[in-house]
Amino acid sequence: MRDTIATLLEKANQTNQHRKQLALQTMPAAVQQVFELLPSMLHYSHPCIPGFIEGDVPSGVCQFAPSARHGIYLQQHFLCSPEEPEHCEILGLYSMGSTATVGQTESSDLDIWVCHNTDLAPERVALLAEKCEQISSWAAHQGVELNFFMVQENQFKTGSISELSKDNCGSAQHLLLLDEFYRTALPLAGKQLVWFAVPSDLEQSYDSFVQQQFELGVFNHEQWLDLGGLDTIPAEEYFGSGLWQLYKGIDSPYKAVLKTMLMEAYSADYPKPSLLAVEAKRLMQQGKEFGLEQDAYYLMLNKVTQYLESIEDYARLDLVRRCFYLKNCECSPLPSDLLDVRSLTWQQRFMAKLVKQWEWSQQKIEHLNLRRAWKVQDVRLAHSELLDALMLSYRNLIRFARRNDISESINPEDIGILSRKLYAAFESLPGKVTLINPQISPDLSEANLSFIHVGKGRSCAEGWYLYKQPLTGLEIVGQPPLEHATYISKLLAWSYFNQLKTDQTQLSLHTHPGDLNLDTLNQFAEDLRRAFPVNVDAASNLALTRPCEIRHLGVFINLEKDPTANWGGKVIEFDAISTDVFSFGRDSDCLVGSVDLVYRNTWNEIRTLHFSGDSAVVDALTTILGKMHRDANIPEHIDVFCYSENLPEQIGANFKQLLVESIKSRLQPLDKRIVKTIVLGNEKYGLFIEDRGVSVKKLENGVEFYRQLSNNKLQRLPLQLNAGNTKKVPNVVEAHASEGLVQYFFENLTTGFNIYIVDEHNRIEMYQDFEGSKEELVQGINRFYTSSREQYGTRHEVVNFNLPQFYDIVAVDGQWQVESYRSS
Known part of the structure; x- marks a missing residue:
């Protein structure tokens, strides 16, 4: 087995070296420089090197031996030759995401995992995170978006959860995140990852196999890092992961559609989903030369394609292919004729092969290539398609969870935060300005905007209509309106916040006296x-x-x-x-x-x-x-x-x-x-x-x-469900009652707790002396509200993101206050 593991490791290293060369080919010079300097910046702690902060900051990357080129880089760029650190406390640096995949573009960011020991003191981990933030700021000044993620050695084995943030999924996904990491990981410096040296057919017995190899001395902790296996993905993760991908879809809809549908495809294989990371490892261990079939983004596309073909959903399949094309050809679109492939980049050659398989017309390619010139009609159509697809995938995941009687693994705080972000972005409400351009097109500005009022008794609805043609001439005749509202301030606000209206836009007005x-x-x-x-x-x-x-x-x-x-x-x-x-x-x-x-x-x-x-x-x-x-x-x-x-x-x-x-x-x-x-x-x-x-x-x-x-x-007397008790509603509950929301306030007792429920109209109900699990109650309420607005059998069901808010009533310095409920 020692020889087998050595062979598998050699194959992994060869593949990763090839992928690194492909990644560097795609990177602009500034990104290449940051990418190459990263290990040195974290390995050393020196005032001349970006990211330096005072204090006992962990340094030293295990197994990292700076090359002569690294030394020249440091001397040229930072005028220093730092001494080697006494200890190596950073286990490894690994990029993940689109780097070294067909999805990498010149504008792609860098996502870096910084792995550290579990016994590293929290205050020192905080210092390391602060140093990473400083390096990210330095990279931003070079025009490079660089994101670091602090990863404990055993967090995927123990279920440790990071705080939810713009780039960190918190409790929304756990082993599914590890699946994505393994299928896209590119080692930069540090220990060898155990997972890549374990035969793909032993995934189900991963833990016992790895433990045995450590006991036999094949693996050792000085050279190897074990983040854990993927023998099984708890079904509870699908709901949280779907919610997370929807949230990411607010800003990156094309990528989010692909990833949300991947979760849907995984759920269709439950209880034994065929994970892409395992498939990628199997192909690599077979010794095949790295090509399109092993690319992480292509594997995702292929998995989703097989799923959609199996359910005969060809409309979403066409959308997925367009999303894949637009995501991957954002900076380097294919020439529409595809006659000379020799001048194409390696990603373009991959895409050219796919486009031929899909039998796309020249006109279709040209239309997608012109995305940066799309105006409001194209953008609105694209936004509607993307939103419908995201919501359908999400609803299917909810049904999957309900069919299998699955509780969400995502904690109540995170589900509340994510659902409110989605509510703010996606919920369509009267008077609300819907933002239709989540990075679909860079410029929706119009030279002309015309506002026309239609009174009562006409063939079309009364109110105001917005057009992008001027009122002079015949351009406007027969054209559809961009938007309709009963009052003009809604139309102008919509055109302003969606950036159709700029300082150069000429407004026209037609109304009755x-x-x-x-x-x-x-x-x-x-x-x-x-x-x-x-x-x-x-x-x-x-x-x-x-x-x-x-x-x-x-x-x-x-x-x-x-x-x-x-x-x-x-x-x-x-x-x-x-x-x-x-x-x-x-x-x-x-x-x-x-x-x-x-x-x-x-x-x-x-x-x-x-x-x-x-x-x-x-x-x-x-x-x-x-x-x-x-x-x-x-x-x-x-x-x-x-x-x-x-x-x-x-x-x-x-x-x-x-x-x-x-x-x-x-x-x-x-x-x-x-x-x-x-x-x-x-x-x-x-x-x-x-x-x-x-x-x-x-x-x-x-x-x-x-x-x-x-x-x-x-009218202000609260509704008391426990008619035998006239306990007054706490003032702090009434002070936080907020119109339009359902709110649950928990008042802890010696045994059990009281519940005060405030509905959308600020009416209050009270349940006294409730005994049971607060955690289970919150999860059950969330499941009910998530599915309460579904209407089965239609493709255009409504998703409810306006989930209740949960609070604990607590005493702080003798005063009653409310705090957001947190799971224990």
Whole structure:
């Protein structure tokens, strides 16, 4: 067996050396330099070398013997010749992902696993991670995206979980991550990986075989690193992995479609899936020369192809092939005629072979090659196809889990964070601005955008229509609209945040005689641009564990309806000292005819709303305040713009004052109910602000006012499911009640716990003295909500990402607070 293992190791090393040469061929000079210098930068700890930090930072990469070339690199680039470290504490450095695969492009990032001993002190691991962050920052200045992942030697054997982040899947996938690592791993420096030297037909007995070889001295811990085997993948991982790939699909949809369908294909083989890493190892150990059939990305494509052909889903198969082409030919598209393959790169030759097998037409290749020039129609079609495919794969994984009575291995914190990221990105809601261009095309800008209003009684729906053709000439005749909405602010916000509207775009407007004109529309567009940046930092995990809050609020007054527009030639009598724009002049007119809201929340959703008519002011206020739980933060920015022909500054200032006062009333601690009366025109309204929400009522007289107080008092009593006990709902629960979400609050008792459930309308139910597993309860609730909106038998089922939020009620310094629930 010693000779067999030596032979298998030699084959693995030969294959990896060949793959490394292919990887270097594809890399631009800057990436090559970073790639070659990585082992030295982690091996040494020297002030002249990027990444150096003070402290007891682990250094020394096992089995790494710097070559003369490495020494020249260090001398040339950093002017130093560092001494060898006394100890080697880094077990190995291995790249993974697209590097050295057909999926590698000139813009590909580098994903590096930094493997370390289990007994390395946590504070020293933190120092090593900090050093890696410093190296990543240095690489970024060279134009290279470099990601490091800290990996404990035994984390895949013990199930250790890293914190969820943009690039780290946390508990979402575990052994499936190891499967991806093994099929794409390229050793850079460090110990030999045991897995590659174990015969592929012994995968089911991997642990016992490896233990035996260590006992016999064939393997030793000085030269070999064992991350674990792939004898079986727990079915529980499929749900979390599917959720993770959907999350990655927000920014990289083409790759995510492939990987999500791979999870679906794996689940179809359950309970004994044929893992791609094992297949890649089998081909390598057969001694075949490295080619397309051994490429990790091709193996993934082939696995998905076989699965889709088996279920006769040829529509998704065509999409998968297009995704594969677009992902892999992003920087180097194939020439459409494919006549001279000698001038192609090695990846292009691989792709040319596949395209011929698929019998693609020249026109199809040309269309895909022009992706960087795609505009809104092509991008919207692509986005819809990608989203449908991702959701179908995800639903199939959910059904697989339910058929097999599988609990999720992903922990509740991670499933909550991921589901909210997906909710913010994918959930389609009235008034929400859907972002349609997740890195599909670099430029959706249009030279012209036309807004056309259609009134009642026409053949098409009433409202506003957006076109990309100018109104002059005949270009627009017979063209389909890009978008429709009942109010114009939604259309302009959609075109702005999807970057169709730029500073160079010419706007056109066609509407029936009214208050909105082209100058006002252009001013609104400019105000929107000044108030809201298109790109902002991603929502933090902390924000996603909390109810969403309004972060940036834009209020646009009298955009569509301006009560002052008809003042021309009239004598308007009013008191200039005590002007009340809500009940103005002799006739007590309300000078606010319409209110449009655009806001970005802490989950990075863009929402729009429109209110018009006599109650527009109170309707807008009630809606804004209703989206703030009592312990929410005040929005970071509140911008108010007014487009009135007369008194715009006064109207805007008065509205902002009323808005800010109302927000402060909503967010201040409440010992008693707050009632705010607002006079609009000749009508009086009561704004009732309570712990759990805000309501409004037109007040006809004093009797009506006190009747409403009584009604509100009755309505705020919580529903007690345990009728024999009248325990009061804790104030901290009411303070965190957030409209539009289902929230579960757990109050621990000596034995068991109380449960307070707040629904989407801030109604509260109570379960007292619940005994059982909190963990199982949370998982069961998540499974119920995940599948509760499915309608079997259709291809366009709805996926529910608005999963409940879970909290523990805890005492901190004598004060009751809520914390996001964490599994034990």
